[in-house]
Amino acid sequence: MAKDNIIDRLLDEDDCGNVTLYAEDGSKVEMAQIALIAAGGAPYALLAPVELLEKGQTDCLLAFAVREDGVFEVTDDDLLSEIFEEYDRLYGEGR
Numbered sequence: 001m002a003k004d005n006i007i008d009r010l011l012d013e014d015d016c017g018n019v020t021l022y023a024e025d026g027s028k029v030e031m032a033q034i035a036l037i038a039a040g041g042a043p044y045a046l047l048a049p050v051e052l053l054e055k056g057q058t059d060c061l062l063a064f065a066v067r068e069d070g071v072f073e074v075t076d077d078d079l080l081s082e083i084f085e086e087y088d089r090l091y092g093e094g095r
Helices: 006-011 050-054 077-091
Strands: 019-022 028-039 042-049 062-067 070-073
Touching: 006 019, 006 028, 006 042, 006 062, 006 070, 028 050, 028 062, 028 077, 042 050, 042 077, 062 077
Parallel strands: none
Antiparallel strands: 019 028, 028 042, 042 062, 062 070
16 A cells, blocks of 8 residues: 655655655656665655656756655755765665
């Protein structure tokens, strides 16, 4: 049975299905779940717009903080570096 709560879905290691986020203008953006990363003791979801992946664009990963009160795009450069370094450590080539 699919879960409706995006937070539950992002934190469920068995759920790899696409999730829908909403842009500021209310439009829907279908996102592929790429990874769930722990940084600083908190969970972060790495997501990619399905539309861009379907066009062959592979450099479109975005990081989102997964919190009890919602999912928020990470914009802090230091935190982004920490998240992507952990992603590279876990999923880098040859691992």
